[in-house]
Amino acid sequence: MIKGKILIVGLGPGPEKWLTPEASAALAIATDVIGYIPYVERLPTREGQTKHATDNRVEIDRARHALNLAQQGHIVAVVSGGDPGVFAMAAAVFEALDAGSEADKATDIEVLPGISAMQAAAARLGAPLGHDFCAISLSDNLKPWDVIIKRLTAAAEGDFVIALYNPASKTRPQPIHDAFALLRTMKKPSTPVAFARAVGRFDERIVLTTLGEADPATADMSTLVLIGSSETRFIERDGQNPWLYTPRHYGVQP
């Protein structure tokens, strides 16, 4: 029997320029591509390759499907936007594996990293992640909201730069409002904030503001929200958005 395999592929934020050669090669050899509809649909159609596009929130079914196909000898690319290891499909595949059979655990699996949304956002803005930072998902689909509160509190107490994933969706508009309300009790109003939407795609939109001035409703499902540490600052420029960066030093100007 042919030995199948699962390749968990990071597509990056969207543009080809950010797709690694490793990910390109995986997409070229896969017999099956599995993923959330918009990611699968934007990939070119290839002869002999079957696309399985599924809706959001069915990650475990998708992972189970990939395991089954791999065990039948298929080369399955499970695709995620960004990095599959960061709030994406890799954890779902390993959850399915963990709950699965010995055959599942023996499946050949490889994770192919990609550029995550916070990196594309940071690159566009300057260097806001230049110092210690946290990445927090505001989705409470799979974790209790009090865990999110605990982590936002810890992130503010630690004075980390904070990258917020999944800040809001149509059915879940509230988290980003609640997160900002909390952070406003803990951090200065002058703290820089960036809403970086769909960076690298045609509908990219950047909003630079401060914690005091920010309208949390600026964030949608495609937005990565960055909130500075006490050291994060803007550099004003003529005729362009200011740069946003976090120095490598802290408190002590070298």
Add this chain to the structure above:
Amino acid sequence: MIKGKILIVGLGPGPEKWLTPEASAALAIATDVIGYIPYVERLPTREGQTKHATDNRVEIDRARHALNLAQQGHIVAVVSGGDPGVFAMAAAVFEALDAGSEADKATDIEVLPGISAMQAAAARLGAPLGHDFCAISLSDNLKPWDVIIKRLTAAAEGDFVIALYNPASKTRPQPIHDAFALLRTMKKPSTPVAFARAVGRFDERIVLTTLGEADPATADMSTLVLIGSSETRFIERDGQNPWLYTPRHYGVQP
């Protein structure tokens, strides 16, 4: 006068398969490449391109040099391993810009993201960064040690997965020992720990252990240390290292 430019280029963890097409293109058009010796030396020599390899710890001089060359019309690639926005050269360039002249601030600059060490490590290990995480540099060259203590404490209180950059060096062997001593007072001994050294390079070495069992001296300058949250777990496999992952859910098994 020809308009110069600075491209702050992420080389990723090492292998070509993780170098983005955007970064490859930048290296091909640059008139000058500036960076830390090992990164610059491993790049191919190109006709008409000048390499400026400098020692570690001179990031600001390097950034200043890049600004000067760009203002003379050069296309300058400032290279970093990993992602230049994550504990690397991007913040140094913006620090130099911030302290610089109006001409500096008008310099055309672009940041090109790359795969960072924690992503390569996570991909190799499974999906340890599958849930909320922090990235902390243990270098106290530019920040007071008490800030590092504050952040490690907050990261443990928030039950984040923790990625430690710069855990140790020959002249600075102590931080990783002190960090583990602190984390051992706050997190369970059974917490999974990974030492992921030089992932993707010929001298890659992975050590999987627990917080209770770990020998902090396993970490060197090329090691990314990952410490799990309370949810991070191993999946045992026959004849291979176990997988390491953090589920997307927290506390509540769906």
